Amino acid sequence: MSDPSLTRAVTSVESVAPTAPRLGSFVSGVALTFGTRVLMLAGLLGSSIVVAHWLGPKGFGTLAVLNATVALTLQIASAGLPSANTFFIARDRRSLGPIWANAIIFALVVGSLAALVIFALGKLKPSLFGGAPTSLLGIAALSIPFQLLILVGLNVLLAVDRIGQMNLLECLSPAFSLLNATVALVILGAGLTTLVAFNTGAAVVVSVFLLVAVGKVLRAQGHRRAARPDLSLLQTMLQYAIKFYISIMAGFMIFRADLLIVNYFRGPAEAGVYAVASQVSFLLLMLPGVIATLLFPRVAAEADPRAEFAVQVTRNASLMMLLICLAAAAGSFALPLVYGASFAGATMQLLILLPGVYLVGLESVLVQHFTGTDLPVAIPGFWIVTVLANLALNLAFVPAFGARAAALNSTLSYALIFVLVAWYFCRKTGRRPREIFLPRAGDVRELFARVRLGLS
DSSP: OOOHHHHHHHHHHHHHOOSOOOOOOHHHHHHHHHHHHHHHHHHHHHHHHHHHHHHHHHHHHHHHHHHHHHHHHHHHHHTTHHHHHHHHHHHOGGGHHHHHHHHHHHHHHHHHHHHHHHHHHHHHOGGGGTTOOHHHHHHHHTTHHHHHHHHHHHHHHHHTTOHHHHHHHHTHHHHHHHHHHIIIIIISOOOHHHHHHHHHHHHHHHHHHHHHHHHHHHHHOSSOOOSSOOHHHHHHHHHHHHHHHHHHHHHHHHHHHHHHHHHHHHOHHHHHHHHHHHHHHHHHTHHHHHHHHHHHHHHHHSOOTTOHHHHHHHHHHHHHHHHHHHHHHHHGGGHHHHHOGGGTTHHHHHHHHHHHHHHHHHHHHHTHHHHTSOOOTHHHHHHHHHHHHHHHHHHHHHHHHTHHHHHHHHHHHHHHHHHHHHHHHHHHHOOOHHHHHSOOHHHHHHHHHHHHHHHO
């Protein structure tokens, strides 16, 4: 059951909200965003290859642990506010001003406190971060408030259907990663410290660009509330966001904590190899991630009690994910050629991850029916069960069996959350798994027709 006070708050927003503005074409938005992510993929792969060749598995592993630490800290510090921003703005765009003002203050204050906590932990217990130098950890931690501002800003642009601007600003980060790796390591011949400092500087630059972009959206908006902090609204949103927060943080722990556990028990060299397999698996989830991202505000803004659109999108996603995973299985044998012979273990690790990647990709799309319609407490509950199972498996088997055990544990965890969410969806909507996941010829033809129309 949902909290009655939160239900009343959301109902009050709906009662004063004007008719939801017409969103851009969903398929064309997915195509545009996916195309942007492909360009981002090039930047991520390029930067990882440069770092792997110039710094080796140990340096690559240390950088991966730093990045995973910052990313996990962002998810913990965000408190679910980015998703709550999207939800509330999609339902009532007039609230954009105070929500954005609250978001700026929240990101800078909470982000700075989180950075101090990470630095203090590095001082007190360096082994938590694989023995990375405290100065290096501090430089990486400085980026946290700015990266948190980027996170909330991108979600604001998503809520107001500024998909083009969102894509442009989001692709700046991997572009800077490739540029920074090339300049710091190849051109200047510097080391990891310079690279991390460059990446922190890039986060500051991108956050400034986002401030300018959202500011232009605000000035162009007609009927809106003043862009002043509203602590009462922030409190209401944070109460609502806790349900998003539990799901997002638990999911992020499953995706990222295994690398930290491998690094802690098996060392940075093995973590560096596993980081390659993990990074490729995350890239395979790019398409369902794009679909889920754009589906969320649409479900929030437009009533769809029968989940007709979510089911149709999930059916199409099941076919696309199958093709993607089959292609990845064949391509996994090229990883040692791309990254070097010392990364040969990444092939088997990726093959172990692929079944789970397929299932969690479908789950990420299907669950948007719930995240956009007053997220029921069962969904965060499912994620809590899954993350506890994942941590227990990793702590039990990674010390003895290493990264392959981490990969298998991830696949089992992805399968568990998929089964739980699919079962709950069927129970709530009365639908059968076949009509949710088995693609129909008509859906496939319509999908490709819309893609061709959107690209023409």
